[in-house]
Amino acid sequence: HLKRYTTLGMGTDQGKTSNFAALSAMAALRQATIAQTGTTTFRPPYAPVAIGALAGRAVGHHFKPIRRTPMHDRHLADGAEMLEVGLWMRPYFYRGAGRDVNEAYVAEMRMVREAAGLMDISTVGKIDVQGPDAASFLDRVYANGFARLPIGRARYGVMLRDDGIVFDDGTTTRLSETRFFMTTSTAKAADVLSRLEFLLDTAWPELRVAVTSVSDEWAAMSIAGPKSRDILAAAFPELDVSNEALPHMGFIEAEFDGRALRIIRLSYSGERAYEIYVGASHGERLWGRLLEVGAPFGLKPYGVEALGALRVEKGHVAGPEIDGRTTLDDLGLGRMAGKRTGFVGEVLRHRPAFQARDRQRLVGLECIEEGKRLRGGALLFLPGDAVAGHGRGRVTSVTFSPELGRYVGLALLAGDAATEGSEVVAAYPMRAESVRARIVSPVFLDPKGERLHG
DSSP, rough: HHHHHHTOOOTTTOOOTTHHHHHHHHHHHHHHHHHOOOOOOOSSSSOOOOOOGGGGGTTTTTTSOEOOOOOHHHHHTEEEEEETTTTTEEEEEGGGGGHHHHHHHHHHHHHHHOOOEEOOOOOOOEEEEEEHHHHHHHHBSSOOTTTTOTTTTEEEEEEETTSSSSSEEEEEEEETTEEEEEOOOOHHHHHHHHHHHHIIIEEEEEEEEEEEEEEGGGGEEEESTTTTHHHHHHHHSSSOOOOTTOTTTBOOOOOOOTEEEEEOOOSSSSSEEEEEEEEEGGGGHHHHHHHHHGGGGOOOOOOHHHHHHHHHHOOOTTTTTTTSSOTTTTTHHHHHHHHSSSTTTTTGGGGGGGOTSSSSEEEEEEEETEEEETTOOOOETTTTTTSSOOOOOEEEEEETTTTTTEEEEOOOOOOOOTTOOOEEEEEEEGGGGEEEEEEEOOOOSSOHOOOOOO
């Protein structure tokens, strides 16, 4: 009884403070002294701990880890304004591109669209999946099929939660018959690995698969733009990076200064682009090599603000849209799953509530008022609606588009109101602003994909 009673009293102090009160009460009930009643074993911390020490990340960075990519020092030397994204320090924008972020990110976008840009993507989650049943495992984890993915090819995939809600997206490359290289979003890297381990331990323990985080093993960078292939050929003259040898979603493996090198051709910006992975200790060296050979082609680095803006122009969904409330159909990705069965979330994604006509779906928005802008988080109303309450949807992502010369955005809007060509009012109560916008396709740029496939 004594051990049970005192254990219930333990909290943050692990028994140092609460134990004394509990033992005193127990001794009084027994009409004995504390020494006669006996004590339990004190668990650490035995010495008193200041409340401030328990505040964690509320006290500067003393209790909040910060992660830096292998190219961090080079970013600082190149004039990057750094931004804390999750636990990572990432280049927000480069001061050479503009006086502030609003000027710089537009210039960096133009650079990628017209020439080429280099982006540090070392923060993405990287997971090695291997074993005789690896393909079958991925077929169950992703909503779209992976069992028939050819060796040397990559595929974009979306994972669902058990309840049919989108969990995360990323790209997985088949290295061999029994081995795959999976990448996840930066924010969900740890969650995806934990989820994969959970499924293998509980749902499918019979599968012969091992999953291992290799995020810290690889430095990763993306080179995007119409001149990206020329730069890649100049940096690696011994490799064939032609469209025939390395098509969109193609993969090649090689070496750089004796370290493993992986090049995957895939695009987040809508331009022809390549993701390049090298051993972390050689990341800064390869970064410098690419900038050196790419200088005659106009290659410069760009930051996460431009990266996010480029993906909005192309209509790629990301964290603001994959927010734990959206389904494949909400995001216009239902065709990926088709009539497949047997994957996580497949049954519950068909619930009647997810098929309701007024359920919010992904749309594109174009600002149609001169001198005004869209704002992320704005509430959407039809022109005749009273601007009050939660509206019929919300703006999730916004950017100024140099290609279109206006502000554009992605939004989730009630399906029975989401008619392309019609108008909505985007109200932003925090600034008492409202702006008229036109509903358009969420793909603002190159809808046929000619740029990334060229």
